[in-house]
Amino acid sequence: MSYKEIEEVDVILLWGSNAREAHPIFFHHLMSGLDNGARMYAVDPRRTSSATFADVWLGLNLGSDIAMSNTVAREIIHQGLVNQNFIDHSTTGFDTYAESVEPFTLEVGAELTGVPAEAIAEMARAYATADKAQILWTLGITEHHNGVDNVFALCNLALLTGHVGRWGSGLVPLRGQNNVQGGGDMGALPNKFPGFQNITDPAAQAKFRTAYGVDLPDEDGLHLTLMFEAMDRGEITSAYVIGENPADSEADIEFARATLRGLDTLVVQDIFMTRTAELADVVLPASVGWVESDGTVTSSERRVQRVRAAVSPPGEAKHDQDIIGELARRLGYDWGRPDSIELWDELRSLSPLHAGMSYQRLDAKGLQWPCPSLEHPGTPFLHSWLWDDDLGGHPPAPFTVVEAAGPKEELSVEFPMRLTTGRALDSFNTGVQSGGFDSPIRYGDALDINPADAASLDLLDGERVLVSSARGSVEMPIRFQPEIPRGLTFTTFHFPEFVDINVLTSDAWDKKSGTAEFKAASIRIDKIEAPAAENHSEVDHHG
Template identity: 60%
Template structure:
């Protein structure tokens, strides 16, 4: 946010905040231990508002649940902002001193009256007003979000619209007030930190514009670094389609099951000239590969670090020997380098980390022994005496503000890419369940009473109008594909809204349905919204269709 990509608060702060706005996040299931901290806050008196099309397990705890239409997040945020400004509840001092672009923002949200907000989002105006006032009046308040915000074709605008809300009320950069994306995977934050994104070197140093940083990396690595942004995932698939990308090295990812519009993805992967897959398992992606390198489990068969959603860098350690011919991932990389003519030797994870520390100022103070002693350290940690940074952007509260002002960002209210119509009249949104994770490559290998396979979750109203009952297997189709799945009637859904996961792709290949409409800036596909139809199978059979 405003530079480095990471949440601004620590988990512990949510235990002492006054209002929590949980937006597009079912943290109860997707981030259970974060939700522990959140519930401590609730038990300490914090009021919780949950924005989600479904009344999720998280929403069930809310003082107010706002069941908006899928993809109307920007409109809801605008409506709340407009109401806050109209009621004179925004933090004028903070806005004046620490932000820029307020006048444009105010003009931009002006048309979004409560009535207009209700019309667009479907949430009753009184509920929007209640949440807006609670958030604005709170001494401390937090906004937390997850993939419900980002997995949209306008995901970046969704995020920016929430940041705008935080800025409007001064709910950022203070203890108990912050803006926090909850990361979906154990090192998605660390991947960004380390530079595994197309536009940044390690430590969020821009590969194009930060010449000084690039120079340090070039000196350290004794090579030239092209000062151009690379491709993000969506662009890579686009490049495969245009023939620009012919070779792919996939480490620990299963795109052949996890990508939206999966039939297209598989076709593109299969058409590559050469693909290497390095993974724990012979995944569906690995089955398409020319070479498969059995890797190791990064969390228990190797040494290293990961970064969590509060920017805390923590050590992972080897507890088990990998089985059979599986090798440490770093060993594999070093061997490939050696066989390509670059002898790196076989550095330890600590040696690699120390090199990183020498190049990434925000990690500079994070010696392995300090990570151990302090139970992890939150970046930035610029030197070896620095305790780490529980809160980001405290500078915005200095008078005068240190560094650049935090800008309000203009964002555009848009509907999901794929509109509903008579042929595909139901909105399908996707998400996670508690016991499972992503494509189930890991969680499919343990069993529990919670594992109940894939289902098409439907509202009671839709189940009635479709004439289907709990457990009945139906055909679910989108413009891109069709799957069969048993129905599960769920009161958390409203008429016209259906829900599935992609935890069980071997049984129900849900990503045949999803759409690869992606946000051009983040490269994230709109997993949260596509149009489907649901048909009874026995009726199809009866009509000979």
């Protein structure tokens, strides 16, 4: 997809994304779409600042996304609103899928999601009958123990209606970091070479072996969550961490920190002395990628763009590629000192997706991959082959039957409330970058809670409380939020030095992606100390 597409769309399903705060400039494009007449349905347990722009907010139960999408699917099928030609021509597995969603009547869906049936039916109709419709999501979909299934569930809706592979219609996952897409492009995945070529593909193996002049592993590696488990079992004893702060960012943080401490050797290469770096045996100071180095990053619309050095790095900090090259030299491999263009041109020679992207062409506005040749203009959206007569030689797109499982962690008497997490506009992840400027709109991490829930716990706005999950406890202030549904709480995670929120988050993770269930934990809130007696009686009768 391209951001521009949403300016021309008719219906937007914003699902598990608070793009207003997490992707503000993408949201500008979205708002243009709304100004141009698009209808938006926001599916989110919270009425986020993004959801306030929606025509309809559907506040589903935390983790009931598949129940919702299956209900939508059944409604579309039963109302005869499927795109039968598209299904027949471009997909497989419809019958089995249709059977799997059959139990999800509007009544059942309403029961499972907590959202009134009419609203689900309305969204289903709006999506199915739109000329151009998009489903957008971010971590509200993926950071669940069944995040991959959540994604499949949304893809199924696009396949039912043909809202994919056309300009304006599509599935839009928004990337959370400036180069998380580029990391994937470059092969920073356990199962891919650069350009998303499979490690297990013999042809790719041969190509990279020849190019690099070394033997390469021919089976998939471990993703982060599995690495931590392997460290825990003692199978991995050393780690080299570049530009990541797992000692603050991992779910179930105490486990992660203990694991890192248990390593024989921990090398951290970073621009900050992060909490992870503090645990390291060796810290390699790196220059800042986007403003002290030359190179490229890839955005959510697959646009590869140039970053350029504008200021010099401080002290002994070095460019990442020079540190790695230096390390290689000491390990016996002298790569010389290739500059960023040479490195990039090597990538282009190996990754067909990027082959046409010379630095010169990237210079002005970047290019969207695939861009296989110097003449190729780049690709504004993917999967257009779904509409080709011969499907461009691809097999048809399969419907995927998914199980409507809720959060791994059930509510219990001991932990009766839900906790979910998200970003604030002026902050970013663990705050190591965004903490550097003085934002007038920053309020710190606080636990948003429905005032009625707070009243039943005898709590006042702003009061510091003890929040506990099965994994640990943290102290933090609460913030009254009348619009958050009862039983749900929310916090940002930008100030781990003050509120170590990932002490609480779930240790469940998705076996298919390795992503942890940051978005759904079960918690308890305890009062730290009783307020003054006169306040007590006042609050009491609300409970």
